[in-house]
Amino acid sequence: MKHKVPYGKEFIEFELDVPVEKLIAEKIEKAPDKRAIVRAAMENPIGSAKLCELAIGKRNAVIVINDITRPSPTQLLVEEISRELNEAGIRDSEITLLVATGNHRTNTEEELISMVGEEAYKRFMIINHNASDPDQLIDLGKTTRGLAVVVNRLVVESDLTILTGIITPHQSAGFSGGRKSIVPGVAGVKSLEQHHSLPIRSEHPVMGKLENNTFHEEAVEAARKVGVDFIVNVVKNSDGDITTVVAGDLVEAHEKGVADCKKAWEIQIQGKFDITIVSPGGYPKDFDMHQAQKALATAEMITKAGGSIILVAECAGGIGSFAQLLIESRDPQEVINCFKREGFNSINHSSKAYMYARVLQTHDVYFLTDKIDPLELKKMFFIPSASINAAYNNAKMKCEETPRVSFIPYAVDCIINIVS
Incomplete structure (x- = not known):
């Protein structure tokens, strides 16, 4: 089954060789006027x-x-x-x-x-x-x-x-x-x-x-x-x-x-996933890395520690000043320690670097965008990817069994509750 992922003002399609659980809230009808x-x-x-x-x-x-x-x-x-x-x-x-x-x-x-x-x-x-x-x-x-x-x-x-x-x-x-x-x-x-x-x-x-x-x-x-x-x-x-x-x-x-x-926007799920494919929801929610991070927060909550997240975000507006904190650090933990010690800095928006580092410390994060240099992404501890399928094929190699995969097309707006 093909799935459409919001990307900027367009969509990217993908199809995998395993079932994909699409997490999207039940649609509420729009107001007529x-x-x-x-x-x-x-x-x-x-x-x-x-x-x-x-x-x-x-x-x-x-x-x-x-x-x-x-x-x-x-x-x-x-x-x-x-x-x-x-x-x-x-x-x-x-x-x-x-x-x-x-x-x-x-x-x-x-x-x-x-x-x-x-x-x-x-x-x-x-x-x-x-x-x-x-x-x-x-x-x-x-x-x-x-x-x-x-x-x-x-x-x-x-x-x-x-x-x-x-x-x-x-x-x-x-x-x-x-x-x-x-x-x-x-x-x-x-x-x-x-x-x-x-x-x-x-x-x-x-x-x-x-x-x-x-x-x-x-x-x-x-x-x-x-x-x-x-x-x-x-x-x-x-x-x-x-x-x-x-x-x-x-x-x-x-x-x-x-x-x-x-x-x-509430969604109920049974347990966490091995691999999560996530989009902020397209423009303007994926305008830049600052906005795109919000989608990772949702994916972080439902993906097993040590699992993989595939972030699909155009980021036409670039990376933002906070990214320098990631680039200049030895690893994500150093960013986390710095934020806990020094707090939020309005000049470089250090809280955003902290929230990225938090998920990068516990998950492999693949990043699909054609607006950011792959070398820059690597410096920030992401795994650049040319396609969703390429990222998935790499991610599934870590899984001993057939991976449980989720797809969240509008992650910024989701409230996902894990039920037993």
């Missing part, structure tokens, strides 16, 4: 008054939007939110779109237009958050656990702060969306470095888990200190279509979205 479901959610907010009511008498508003690496329906959300703000008396000139870049690069003019549409690009002021720009930041003190809450001053000083985004499984936060638009979305370097280091960050992937998740809990407390007024988040299915929209309170609306996300 995207705009209607957004409006319905905003008309029936969870744990909050309607946005149009909150906006009455307010002078200005900031709408926090995802950056280019997140497949959010930003244009639609901005159109509907700004419509309600306008109706409440807030003019376009008093509405700012703040791009939650976190520690990512600044989005280009072309990318901003693709995100919000030409009309919104002309109507509103759009600001890329810069975590290293002191003029953009304000210090709100610390959380009860001691996390420094340094964030973009716009979300504090605006009369209304509205968060938009998409709720998906997340390897550190449990789920994206909600509070993540504040930390790390519009946080300063000081907060980012502390929040992304141990022990706030778990040593292991925690997709789909919020309980006892300090990464999540600290972000919620930080967002509460900021004073978020309203959120609008969406859930999508494996085709990238909107299935659910939630709006309202920072925590209550997000929790409802999380429940919907679980329905869309």
Whole structure:
């Protein structure tokens, strides 16, 4: 049987000589009318008054939007939110779109237009958050656990702060969306470095888990200190279509979205696999090595220690600054030790190197991409591969019996539970 693997904006086909267990969540039907479901959610907010009511008498508003690496329906959300703000008396000139870049690069003019549409690009002021720009930041003190809450001053000083985004499984936060638009979305370097280091960050992937998740809990407390007024988040299915929209309170609306996300993305499996073939899910989720790593976290959880993972990711955007940590280290364990000792470094994004090293230490990782030099991949302890079949043929040589093989085409968004 042939299988299709998302790769950039295209697909790669493969067929093996053994059964392949394709792990994909049961498809949830898309909403018949995207705009209607957004409006319905905003008309029936969870744990909050309607946005149009909150906006009455307010002078200005900031709408926090995802950056280019997140497949959010930003244009639609901005159109509907700004419509309600306008109706409440807030003019376009008093509405700012703040791009939650976190520690990512600044989005280009072309990318901003693709995100919000030409009309919104002309109507509103759009600001890329810069975590290293002191003029953009304000210090709100610390959380009860001691996390420094340094964030973009716009979300504090605006009369209304509205968060938009998409709720998906997340390897550190449990789920994206909600509070993540504040930390790390519009946080300063000081907060980012502390929040992304141990022990706030778990040593292991925690997709789909919020309980006892300090990464999540600290972000919620930080967002509460900021004073978020309203959120609008969406859930999508494996085709990238909107299935659910939630709006309202920072925590209550997000929790409802999380429940919907679980329905869309949970998968039950029996035991771990010898070999896992994995894709982040195509563009933009495999835009670069920074994004592609998230797929490995899913594969890491379901592949036997000592087993093999075949990562299929285009990575047109290249390797990223974190890769130098891998290249300059003797082995993955050295990267792990360095991160545990020194914590997250916002300049080279050392947590990403740590998460790669964690799986490279325990598994053989084959990397299929035509955008990264195979010699560079070898320096980072990957096994470059020209095809899925070539990688599989090498990987199965380690198996004493017929290998159990899994295939995860949309790994970034999966919540895989191993049941006995």
